Amino acid sequence: MITYPIRFIDRILETACRIQQIAAPTFDESRRAAWVMDQFRALNLSDLHMDSAGNVLGCWPGTASAAPLVISAHLDTVFPLDVPLTLDRQGNRISGPGIGDNSLGVAAVLGLAELLKTQALRFPGDIWLVATTCEEGLGNLRGIQAVVERFAGRPQAYICLEGHGLGTILHRGLxxxxxxxxxxxxxxxxxxxxxxxxxxxxxxxxxxxxxxxxxxxxxxxxxxxxxxxxxxxxxxxxxxxxxxxxxxxxxxxxxxxxxxxxxxxxxxxxxxxxxxxxxxxxxPAGEIPPTHPLVASAQAVLAELGVTARLDIASTDANIPLSLGYPAVTLGLTSGGRAHTVDEFIETTPFQKGFRQIVNLVERLAA
Ligand SMILES: [Zn+2]
The missing domain is CATH 3.30.70.360 (Alpha-Beta Plaits)
Incomplete structure (x- = not known):
């Protein structure tokens, strides 16, 4: 099992707060994307680049040519530029527009990249770490669309991260x-x-x-x-x-x-x-069955952590790979609520299990 100190979880939460402060309305994610790019660069990821859709992609190379994993989180928020990005941290709760949807998701992708790098974890296949644009509103999933055009059916799985909804496994795209x-x-x-x-x-x-x-x-x-x-x-x-x-x-x-x-x-x-x-x-709609090995793995990882899995349907980045018949899920990272409102919040304690879920799933799938 991959280990890391509890302090590492706090650092990811701090990163989420830092990301939340960078405005990123749909179609206008470039400031947040540039910041993520700098973080990826500091980790010296391979093939680091921004594609034509404004997505930021970096690769943690595998040791062989096994099927890659694509781990992504969307950069954009529903909030226009003039919405103040206030942030409040009290006890177990962090409140602020976009903190859960999806600053925490992006922070988790960065946390995973850091873990792979600092612990020199090597797997047979490449692990691609991706921050996407245009997930919300009328963005029409344009970001992930470009990502899926690039990787097509080669990845073992597309795993999309959302800050809210720990325990939810979205394997059906509305x-x-x-x-x-x-x-x-x-x-x-x-x-x-x-x-x-x-x-x-x-x-x-x-x-x-x-x-x-x-x-x-x-x-x-x-x-x-x-x-x-x-x-x-x-x-x-x-x-x-x-x-x-x-x-x-x-x-x-x-x-x-x-x-x-x-x-x-x-x-x-x-x-x-x-x-x-x-x-x-x-x-577009699409789904993989509840019996699919990817869904089963995600469920098993949650069960090991004592979290009850809920299989569900929604409209997320996973819609695009699912609509093409590629294995994909969207997973939640912690509990929280009031997404898409200025009173949005996340709970910090459940994120320990939420991040552990992603690490364990990546280890299980990539090994
Ligand atoms: Zn979201």
Whole structure:
């Protein structure tokens, strides 16, 4: 078993606090990425580079040509640049925007790199340590997409780390498709030009059809029109209106079918109204079975630590490898809560087990 002093865990938590102080909204992660790059450089990782998607990658080389492991954590947060990155540490709790999602994840990747380096741990395959961009919001998992394009099906596993949710093994990726539908017409005066087509009238017709689309109960599939906007005034025939639609499914095929059904309902032709459908968000679904050796290993490691494993589904970086049939899981590192709010927090004590989980899993898989 790989050993390290308890002080090492405190240092990773301190690193998480340091990372939390560097703003990294989705699409604007470069400051945080540069900082991570400096840390990797200090550890003298091989093949250290930033790729075209802004991901930072470094390699701890293996002694033979066994399948590599890719360990990653996303750099980006949901917080815009103007959100103050206050940080508060009291007892067993650290609070601050982004501390759990995902400063702690990135700090754990750095901690693992340091452990590999300082203890000169050698395994038959390469261990790639990666910090990704664009995991949140409309980033559409662009960072991990580039990582998976590079490594494809060669890795033994893709392991994505998230600060929150110790005990959770995400082995299923929730598929998401987001559409923005815009209706455009000539518009006019509600009295004088009465009879001309209205962008709002047509958008509402389409919305009504979309809202009445049936979705399967299993695999769980959902549909939501979350935003509608348009028009100029109460007495103007609307020239423009739009709505945003969020489609989700546990099943890749079910999501495809729902997309096709919704799209058919959006293509009705009304003279004088143009309908534009844009895909503004896309996260593919995919999963490995609970019996997959990677899931079994992750469960076994947690069981050894006395942590009850919860197999679950979510939309994370692991979606991309899973959607292509590659083994991947997202693992949580500690307990905490209020993610995506400024009151976000993590508990420090459970992180001892959370980090130990990653070390033991890497040792088990890489050996
Ligand atoms: Zn996250």
């Amino acid at each position: 598929g998401v498709e987001r559409l923005r539908v815009t209706a455009r017409a000539q518009g006019g005066h509600s009295w004088v030009d009465y009879g001309r087509p209205s962008a709002i009238h047509q958008l509402m017709r389409l919305g009504s059809r979309v809202a009445s689309t049936r979705v399967p109960i299993a695999p769980r599939t959902t549909l939501n029109i979350g935003r509608v906007e348009g028009g100029t005034s109460i007495n103007t025939i609307a020239a423009e209106a739009w709505m945003e639609i969020d489609l989700r499914s546990e099943g890749a095929k079910a999501l495809e079918r729902l997309k096709a059904r919704v799209n058919r309902r959006l293509t009705s032709v009304v003279e004088g109204v143009d309908i534009e459908v844009q895909v503004v968000g896309r996260r």
